[in-house]
Structures are given as structure tokens and as C-alpha cells.
Amino acid sequence: MSIPVELAELQVKTGEYTWAYLLTVRPEATPHLVSLSTSWHHDGEASALLMSVSAGTARNATAGSVVTLCYPPLNHDGYSLIVDGTASVHDGVAPAGIDAIPEGKALLRFTPTGAVLHRSAAPGFANSATGCANDCLPVDASTT
């Protein structure tokens, strides 16, 4: 379900959604999610998604090797945009254009490593071109 895409293409694609779920794993190996807004930040050559999270979510996100952003479809029958990546806490002052981080919150920096468009397969559907048993598409091949 994770297919590498050009970063520039992912930026266009995230612009078609409004908010995302951030999925992390708790220390006891159970799933956790929170809904939030993401903002692209470009720092020289690197591009990342920034988001404000609780201290607990920041700990979960930076303890694991991979975290996931899932943008639910605006059209309920549409595709979810699922993005895997790595996370780190952005220390210091929030970059220009990013709201100041409230006390008790952390600014998380998410670096995408792959993305896929996903929706449930219709009954009788076997496998998509991506090999996913659901109706997944590479990010460059569909609209929401």
C-alpha cells in the first residue's frame, strides 16, 4: 500500500484535502490516531509537513520508525490519501507562516517516504494494479 511518489506531486495532492488523521503506535503496541491540520514547510532542499500535536502523540510518533498520515476523502465515496513517513520534533521557534505552538503541544515535522490513494474494494474486486487487495492507486493516477 506504500508507493513512492514525487514530493511535488504529493504537495498538489494534499491540497485537495482539508485535514488528516495522524496514526501512531503507543508504547504498549496499540494504535492511536488524532485528527489535525498539516502545513507544508520548505527548508532549503527539504520539504516536510508540520503539525501541532500533544506531547504524548509526539512521543509516540518519534519512538517508532514510521508514522502515517491519512487524509479522508472530501467525497465520502472518494479515495483516502495515505502517506507514510518519519517524524521528528521541530525544536525552537515555529517557522514563518506556522502558528505559535501552544504550551503543552509540540510541533511535529513529518517527512513523507511514500503515498497511496486508497478506498475499499467493491464486492468481487480481486487485486488492483498496485497489488493491494483493495482499490488502491499510485498517487499520480487518480483524483479524489
Next chain:
Amino acid sequence: MSIPVELAELQVKTGEYTWAYLLTVRPEATPHLVSLSTSWHHDGEASALLMSVSAGTARNATAGSVVTLCYPPLNHDGYSLIVDGTASVHDGVAPAGIDAIPEGKALLRFTPTGAVLHRSAAPGFANSATGCANDCLPVDASTT
């Protein structure tokens, strides 16, 4: 974010949504999700949500102590319904009213243990009545 609710109330609430993400944790402790349809099944005293999943998702779901269903809002500004529970594989023939399970898939039985309505907090929002830093509500206190 996980608040016990009456099962009967949860059944009414899930009826206000159309599909859900099932969140599990992979063996390497990374998050995984898939979108799917859920159906309530009543077996004597017990009530559970049934869903068809891949063999991999079934393995993830039954390896951990807790898995999570997240029903995204029909109205994009609305509440997500997040349900924690335990999962087991339903062996044998699918119950009446449930589609036959395709080869390579498994029928997962999800027993809810708690639920919350969740959405991102507006800027400046501190803490909700549930203690969540986002705008969460007990399932009996809001609409989607």
C-alpha cells in the same frame, strides 16, 4: 479519548456513518489502516462488528490487545467516531446476512470496549470535558 458507552447507543451511532478505517499495528510496531464496511452481528447476549479483511490485517488485528475503528465524518467538519475494541477471527461459515468471505480474506469479529467522538480543536481551544486536548465528546452527547 476512549470512553465506555452503552452498546445499544454505539449501534445507533455507527448507523450515522457509512464506512470505517480499521487501525492495526504491524509486527514491526508501525501503524496500518484499511478502509472497510462493518456490520453488526448479534449472537445471543454478545454483539460485535463483523468485517472482511486481508489475512495480513487479520494477523495484525489478533496479535495486539486493542485495535481501533475510526468512522470518518460524512460532513467533513463533523466528528469522527473512534471505537476501540478487541478482534478475533470468525471461524466457519459467515453468519446469516453477511456476505460469503472471498478466498484469501478473513472475517474479523470486533468487540467494542469504548468509543468517543473526535474532531480537531479550533485554535485556542484548551481541553474538552473528556480531558482530551482536542474537541472530543462522549458518544451520547453529540451528533455527527
